[in-house]
Amino acid sequence: MSNAYNRPDQLSSSLRERILETARSLGYAGPDPVARSLATRSSAAVGFMLPQGLSGAFSDPALSIVLDGLASTVDGHDHSLVLMPGDSTGGPRPSIVSRAQADVMVAYSLPDSAPALDAVAARGLPLVVIDQPVLPGSARVEVQDHLGASLAASFLLELGHSSFGILTFSLHPDGVSGPVSHERRSAVPFRVSRDRLGGYLDTLAKGGVQPDNVPVWEARGSDRELGRLGARWLLTRTPRPSALLCASDQLAFGALQAARDLALTVPRDVSVVGFDDVPEATYSDPPLTTVRQPLAEKGRRAGELALKLLAGGRPPRPTRLDVSLVQRASTAPRT
Amino acid sequence: MSNAYNRPDQLSSSLRERILETARSLGYAGPDPVARSLATRSSAAVGFMLPQGLSGAFSDPALSIVLDGLASTVDGHDHSLVLMPGDSTGGPRPSIVSRAQADVMVAYSLPDSAPALDAVAARGLPLVVIDQPVLPGSARVEVQDHLGASLAASFLLELGHSSFGILTFSLHPDGVSGPVSHERRSAVPFRVSRDRLGGYLDTLAKGGVQPDNVPVWEARGSDRELGRLGARWLLTRTPRPSALLCASDQLAFGALQAARDLALTVPRDVSVVGFDDVPEATYSDPPLTTVRQPLAEKGRRAGELALKLLAGGRPPRPTRLDVSLVQRASTAPRT
DNA sequence: TTGTACGCGTTATCAT
DNA sequence: ATGATAACGCGTACAA
Numbered sequence: 001m002s003n004a005y006n007r008p009d010q011l012s013s014s015l016r017e018r019i020l021e022t023a024r025s026l027g028y029a030g031p032d033p034v035a036r037s038l039a040t041r042s043s044a045a046v047g048f049m050l051p052q053g054l055s056g057a058f059s060d061p062a063l064s065i066v067l068d069g070l071a072s073t074v075d076g077h078d079h080s081l082v083l084m085p086g087d088s089t090g091g092p093r094p095s096i097v098s099r100a101q102a103d104v105m106v107a108y109s110l111p112d113s114a115p116a117l118d119a120v121a122a123r124g125l126p127l128v129v130i131d132q133p134v135l136p137g138s139a140r141v142e143v144q145d146h147l148g149a150s151l152a153a154s155f156l157l158e159l160g161h162s163s164f165g166i167l168t169f170s171l172h173p174d175g176v177s178g179p180v181s182h183e184r185r186s187a188v189p190f191r192v193s194r195d196r197l198g199g200y201l202d203t204l205a206k207g208g209v210q211p212d213n214v215p216v217w218e219a220r221g222s223d224r225e226l227g228r229l230g231a232r233w234l235l236t237r238t239p240r241p242s243a244l245l246c247a248s249d250q251l252a253f254g255a256l257q258a259a260r261d262l263a264l265t266v267p268r269d270v271s272v273v274g275f276d277d278v279p280e281a282t283y284s285d286p287p288l289t290t291v292r293q294p295l296a297e298k299g300r301r302a303g304e305l306a307l308k309l310l311a312g313g314r315p316p317r318p319t320r321l322d323v324s325l326v327q328r329a330s331t332a333p334r335t
Numbered sequence: 336m337s338n339a340y341n342r343p344d345q346l347s348s349s350l351r352e353r354i355l356e357t358a359r360s361l362g363y364a365g366p367d368p369v370a371r372s373l374a375t376r377s378s379a380a381v382g383f384m385l386p387q388g389l390s391g392a393f394s395d396p397a398l399s400i401v402l403d404g405l406a407s408t409v410d411g412h413d414h415s416l417v418l419m420p421g422d423s424t425g426g427p428r429p430s431i432v433s434r435a436q437a438d439v440m441v442a443y444s445l446p447d448s449a450p451a452l453d454a455v456a457a458r459g460l461p462l463v464v465i466d467q468p469v470l471p472g473s474a475r476v477e478v479q480d481h482l483g484a485s486l487a488a489s490f491l492l493e494l495g496h497s498s499f500g501i502l503t504f505s506l507h508p509d510g511v512s513g514p515v516s517h518e519r520r521s522a523v524p525f526r527v528s529r530d531r532l533g534g535y536l537d538t539l540a541k542g543g544v545q546p547d548n549v550p551v552w553e554a555r556g557s558d559r560e561l562g563r564l565g566a567r568w569l570l571t572r573t574p575r576p577s578a579l580l581c582a583s584d585q586l587a588f589g590a591l592q593a594a595r596d597l598a599l600t601v602p603r604d605v606s607v608v609g610f611d612d613v614p615e616a617t618y619s620d621p622p623l624t625t626v627r628q629p630l631a632e633k634g635r636r637a638g639e640l641a642l643k644l645l646a647g648g649r650p651p652r653p654t655r656l657d658v659s660l661v662q663r664a665s666t667a668p669r670t
Numbered sequence: 671t672t673g674t675a676c677g678c679g680t681t682a683t684c685a686t
Numbered sequence: 687a688t689g690a691t692a693a694c695g696c697g698t699a700c701a702a
Contacts, residue, residue, distance in 0.1 A: 031679075043436060064394065065394075081417070083415065099371075346671065
């Protein structure tokens with residue numbers, strides 16, 4: 001009897017010894033985790049749903065840091081982490097979610113309509129969502145995206161810039177990259193993209209810059225190469241923007257590269273601002289002015305919420321984590 | 336009866352409809368994954384054992400890329416990924432491994448003696464090891480570390496360098512950072528560290544450089560900051576090395592930083608060579624000369640092996656993936 | 671084509 | 687303190 005394994009104190013050590021001994025001689029390697037889970041109704045694992053294939057996921061430093069914060073929390077409580085990669089639908093396939101052995105799910109930056117979320121609801125699993133979407137009945141951790149974007153825009157405005165370009169990641173989950181038409185700017189299903197873009201444009205408008213005069217490029221993902229592509233387009237408009245607002249550091253790094261490609265000097269010819277403040281923003285050339293969000297804290301917070309939900313807690317009111325502007329060397333007053 | 340879910344063709348569509356209908360009205364969300372696993376004896380998941388907390392793990396780009404390659408393979412076969420973070424023992428705690436719901440394990444660069452490996456053996460789970468250690472009965476994917484290190488050393492020798500410093504990651508699993516004594520260079524339990532260090536020293540010796548005259552710094556991990564620390568020490572020896580051999584790109588980036596700290600110019604004052612060829616090596620300042628290993632391929636290969644073992648295959652003979660030297664701008668002839 | 675009963679390996683409860 | 691036994695929810699072989 002496996003009391004020997006789980007409650008060593010409930011039985012005499014002699015018996016315990018004898019049991020363990022025979023077990024060993026029989027080649028028994030301890031309780032089977034699956035059977036235990038069935039009996040216990042708990043698999044001691046938290047599921048993590050990604051917006052894209054693990055492929056893209058691990059190359060995003062921001063995600064890595066969040067995952068890290070989450071992992072350390074969860075691991076400290078003897079829970080394991082089950083990763084569920086997403087596909088082109090902007091989240092894991094429902095079948096993956098239905099079959100995942102986890103007793104709480106964490107959704108990371110999924111589109112409003114991700115089928116994976118229905119699957120979670122169908123199973124009745126508690127859910128923590130990071131960033132987006134907002135979903136009734138789920139716990140949530142988000143950051144002040146609109147404010148962050150405002151900070152970046154205000155800063156450039158104060159520096160005297162009046163000609164801008166905006167580089168954003170997906171506005172719509174259709175995998176399209178390109179200049180953003182007027183209509184595409186409305187009804188954006190990704191809250192984060194919506195808030196950041198809104199933060200930029202609202203603030204610029206307050207500063208007297210007509211949103212219609214601001215070229216916006218939408219990259220279908222948040223990687224460096226896509227950023228380079230978009231920035232090249234932005235930097236070849238007339239008049240050439242003297243400042244670029246980028247929705248992520250990765251995109252901003254791409255913009256730095258694009259500027260080099262065009263023989264422009266940052267920040268003399270063009271200022272660039274990112275969003276996230278990943279570690280590399282310190283090392284880039286030049287070091288990146290960016291909006292800092294507490295990435296590790298975001299992950300930890302999500303982990304704690306997951307554990308809390310697991311313990312039967314109710315989802316608390318979502319709070320939004322702070323952001324702040326970090327000034328480095330990729331920005332300068334307009335000349 | 337859940338035949339309705341799993342073999343739609345085995346029963347009339349009318350019955351199937353009726354079953355699904357009642358199921359829905361009863362609030363039934365489909366087969367329970369745990370119970371299914373118990374009955375099936377398969378959890379459709381591959382476990383991934385990390386040498387350190389997920390914390391450090393995700394900040395290592397090389398690991399991310401490997402994980403990515405593995406994930407895409409595994410995901411394509413409808414398996415999920417269970418991450419098992421390691422702790423100070425250089426691998427996951429045995430209890431985590433014993434309880435993990437996975438039917439094949441992948442070990443990533445674990446020390447020879449990791450307790451986690453015993454736990455895997457105890458459960459009788461098939462095992463794929465990446466890099467190290469070598470373990471009878473397990474499938475393995477490794478790269479030509481010794482050769483790679485030789486390439487780097489030869490290259491510097493050809494450039495005319497004769498005064499070297501070596502920056503390596505852990506030689507022994509005791510979390511020690513510092514200059515490496517003579518005795519600590521022997522009986523190194525990490526195969527990768529052993530091979531790379533050996534590759535450097537052997538080749539240098541053939542080029543007429545006495546190993547005893549080459550200062551070696553051991554960093555207790557492979558991150559930039561530890562690299563910076565070690566490189567500072569190496570670059571303040573007398574005579575100052577004109578070339579630094581680094582066991583990873585992360586360490587090399589730290590070395591680049593250390594050189595800047597000391598107002599030295601790379602490669603004019605000192606040449607730096609890394610190992611891995613992570614994407615950032617292209618963007619660093621200056622771009623890094625390094626030894627390329629096929630990281631994504633390594634992950635894919637591991638995934639395929641895991642799937643193969645799962646299907647009952649025998650572990651094939653390990654093959655070693657190719658390496659090659661990538662020349663960029665962090666190296667120059669000795670002046 | 672449809673229904674039934676047993677086994678998967680635990681945990682937990684209850685009787686001894 | 688120890689031993690027996692009923693769930694846990696599924697797949698599946700087999701009977702109807």
